[in-house]
Amino acid sequence: MSSTGSAIKAMKPATLTHENAIEITGMNKWFGSFHVLRDIDLTVKRGERVVICGPSGSGKSTLIRCINRLEEHQKGSIIVDGTELTADVKKIDEIRRDVGMVFQHFNLFPHLTILENLTLAPIWVKKMPKKDAEEIAMHYLTRVKIPEQANKFPGQLSGGQQQRVAIARSLCMSPKIMLFDEPTSALDPEMVKEVLDTMVTLAHEGMTMICVTHEMGFARQVASRVIFMDQGQIVEVNTPDEFFKNPQHDRTKLFLSQILH
Amino acid sequence: MTDAISPSGAFVRSTVIGEQRPPHRVSGPVLWIRENLFSSLLNSVLTLVFVASVLWVLPGLIRFMFITPVWVAESSKDCSADLLKHPVGACWGFVNAHLGYLFYGQYPAVERWRVDIFYALEALGLIWILAPKAPFKPAGLVFFFLIFPIAGFILLSGMTSIGLATVQTHYWGGFLVTIVISTVGIVASLPIGVLLALGRRSKMPISRLVCVIMIEFVRGVPLITVLFMANVMFPLFVPEGWRPDSLLRVLVGVGFFSAAYMAEAVRGGLQAIPRGQYEAAQALGLGYWQMMIKIILPQALKIVIPNIVNNFIGLFKDTTLVAIVGIFDFLRTIQASLSDPNWRSAEMPLAAYLFAAFIYFIFCYGMARYSLSMERRLQTGNRH
Numbered sequence: 001m002s003s004t005g006s007a008i009k010a011m012k013p014a015t016l017t018h019e020n021a022i023e024i025t026g027m028n029k030w031f032g033s034f035h036v037l038r039d040i041d042l043t044v045k046r047g048e049r050v051v052i053c054g055p056s057g058s059g060k061s062t063l064i065r066c067i068n069r070l071e072e073h074q075k076g077s078i079i080v081d082g083t084e085l086t087a088d089v090k091k092i093d094e095i096r097r098d099v100g101m102v103f104q105h106f107n108l109f110p111h112l113t114i115l116e117n118l119t120l121a122p123i124w125v126k127k128m129p130k131k132d133a134e135e136i137a138m139h140y141l142t143r144v145k146i147p148e149q150a151n152k153f154p155g156q157l158s159g160g161q162q163q164r165v166a167i168a169r170s171l172c173m174s175p176k177i178m179l180f181d182e183p184t185s186a187l188d189p190e191m192v193k194e195v196l197d198t199m200v201t202l203a204h205e206g207m208t209m210i211c212v213t214h215e216m217g218f219a220r221q222v223a224s225r226v227i228f229m230d231q232g233q234i235v236e237v238n239t240p241d242e243f244f245k246n247p248q249h250d251r252t253k254l255f256l257s258q259i260l261h
Numbered sequence: 262m263t264d265a266i267s268p269s270g271a272f273v274r275s276t277v278i279g280e281q282r283p284p285h286r287v288s289g290p291v292l293w294i295r296e297n298l299f300s301s302l303l304n305s306v307l308t309l310v311f312v313a314s315v316l317w318v319l320p321g322l323i324r325f326m327f328i329t330p331v332w333v334a335e336s337s338k339d340c341s342a343d344l345l346k347h348p349v350g351a352c353w354g355f356v357n358a359h360l361g362y363l364f365y366g367q368y369p370a371v372e373r374w375r376v377d378i379f380y381a382l383e384a385l386g387l388i389w390i391l392a393p394k395a396p397f398k399p400a401g402l403v404f405f406f407l408i409f410p411i412a413g414f415i416l417l418s419g420m421t422s423i424g425l426a427t428v429q430t431h432y433w434g435g436f437l438v439t440i441v442i443s444t445v446g447i448v449a450s451l452p453i454g455v456l457l458a459l460g461r462r463s464k465m466p467i468s469r470l471v472c473v474i475m476i477e478f479v480r481g482v483p484l485i486t487v488l489f490m491a492n493v494m495f496p497l498f499v500p501e502g503w504r505p506d507s508l509l510r511v512l513v514g515v516g517f518f519s520a521a522y523m524a525e526a527v528r529g530g531l532q533a534i535p536r537g538q539y540e541a542a543q544a545l546g547l548g549y550w551q552m553m554i555k556i557i558l559p560q561a562l563k564i565v566i567p568n569i570v571n572n573f574i575g576l577f578k579d580t581t582l583v584a585i586v587g588i589f590d591f592l593r594t595i596q597a598s599l600s601d602p603n604w605r606s607a608e609m610p611l612a613a614y615l616f617a618a619f620i621y622f623i624f625c626y627g628m629a630r631y632s633l634s635m636e637r638r639l640q641t642g643n644r645h
Binding site: 111169 | 535537538540541542545546547548551555556559560563
């Protein structure tokens with residue numbers, strides 16, 4: 001790896017061209033006849049950090065998976081940075097290039113080394129020269145504090161390390177928006193903090209983020225807004241301070257009393 | 262200071278327990294034999310039965326094959342116990358005398374160097390792509406999948422413009438035909454099988470339907486039927502002069518037949534890949550083919566290496582069925598040699614078929630061993 005960092009300097013800062021990063025209006029989704037998402041209206045502004053919480057089965061994961069079309073919505077519209085999600089595969093790919101996603105179970109590619117995991121999409125999707133892709137990969141691996149693991153395989157890393165690799169893998173595509181789907185739920189308790197720290201740093205740098213998480217400390221620290229979902233609907237939206245201090249809806253109160261012992 | 266439990270039951274460790282060696286156990290060959298061969302009554306009985314049967318069969322077989330055989334012979338007379346007045350083993354002289362026929366069929370003797378070059382090219386290609394440490398792997402792949410087939414075809418069937426006399430395929434025979442059919446079958450079945458498997462799992466109904474019909478139809482009929490269709494039925498529907506070469510028809514039949522089985526093996530691997538792998542690839546913006554080629558297939562194929570190699574081995578042995586439609590494969594040339602009037606004798610088939618078994622075994626066992634070593638080499642941890 002050259003130390004000039006030319007590839008990093010050449011990276012275009014990923015900025016959203018529209019004031020509204022994500023605009024969801026009247027969105028509905030069904031799994032078969034089961035109505036998972038009901039009349040979702042949600043606008044996320046550029047640079048906003050939104051935390052979504054709610055009981056399991058409330059549709060929060062499905063909601064963020066609709067944003068990069070891992071799930072297809074059947075009614076309403078989703079506009080990501082000015083581009084509406086339709087069946088148009090080209091537009092879907094375009095949006096996926098700009099929207100990074102971190103999964104509960106990391107979903108690293110087990111047959112590739114850490115470095116290959118990070119460089120794969122830049123090389124094949126962005127057609128970046130291998131050398132530049134590796135330089136950028138090492139840059140992000142250093143940022144998530146595990147550059148020394150570059151040549152190992154995912155199976156040789158701890159859960160927390162794997163999740164940090166997954167975050168770095170997304171960042172290598174210089175996404176404009178990051179989606180986190182319960183990124184700490186599958187981790188051992190001792191490893192939660194290292195992943196949250198990485199996410200906090202990202203938030204402080206102004207990344208537009210939507211996080212499905214039950215880490216209320218994280219929500220307090222970085223969220224611009226907290227969204228509470230139940231039975232496929234958005235039940236309450238508020239600033240973290242108000243949300244935790246002064247929940248309005250009965251369902252929110254019950255939920256908070258259950259998780260904040 | 263020592264660790265002590267206070268009267269209240271609280272405990273704080275102040276010493277570190279160092280790493281210790283495990284306690285010694287009795288070891289040695291006697292223990293190994295007792296633990297592995299005579300650990301229970303059933304195990305002891307099995308051991309004794311096995312040893313007894315080996316002692317019963319092996320000495321005779323070794324004597325027959327290696328101690329008393331006739332290595333060089335002019336005709337069956339040289340192998341006859343009655344004429345030699347002493348017991349004789351395998352008549353390897355028979356195999357020796359027919360070696361040319363067994364490996365080249367009726368390929369004209371003066372042109373057999375072309376077959377030798379073909380064998381050499383194939384061996385080179387196989388070593389190039391299969392040896393883990395061979396250099397220039399991409400070039401090796403181009404060589405084996407592109408240059409070798411074309412060069413091999415020109416070499417074997419001839420090209421008058423460059424001075425290679427045409428040799429029609431009905432002169433090909435013996436091991437040459439076995440190798441040609443199994444190589445074409447193996448090389449064609451993997452890509453076609455992968456495409457069929459992907460098609461079967463595709464969301465597009467038409468391509469799914471076509472693949473399902475193709476796979477289920479082929480799996481529903483015996484290979485012999487496919488061969489008959491290719492060689493007997495097909496020409497009836499096609500005008501004279503449009504009929505492709507009989508060996509070519511068989512090659513196409515065998516290719517599709519093994520592809521259908523390959524498709525099912527690959528599909529098993531595809532099903533074992535967690536959905537998260539697809540989603541991660543999609544979320545990164547990879548297209549369908551990028552996702553399949555870079556993420557899904559390498560993992561899926563790795564899982565089903567044993568099944569794939571099992572199919573290859575099956576295919577290699579199934580090539581013997583082409584004899585039914587009049588193509589002289591290795592086994593058929595052995596049978597044909599046995600009807601040579603100079604070599605008629607009751608014991609001759611024993612040596613001949615032992616030799617056939619030996620050749621088939623070397624190749625099949627070789628494939629099995631290679632697949633095992635490849636599985637071990639690709640073991641990078643399967644955690645997702």
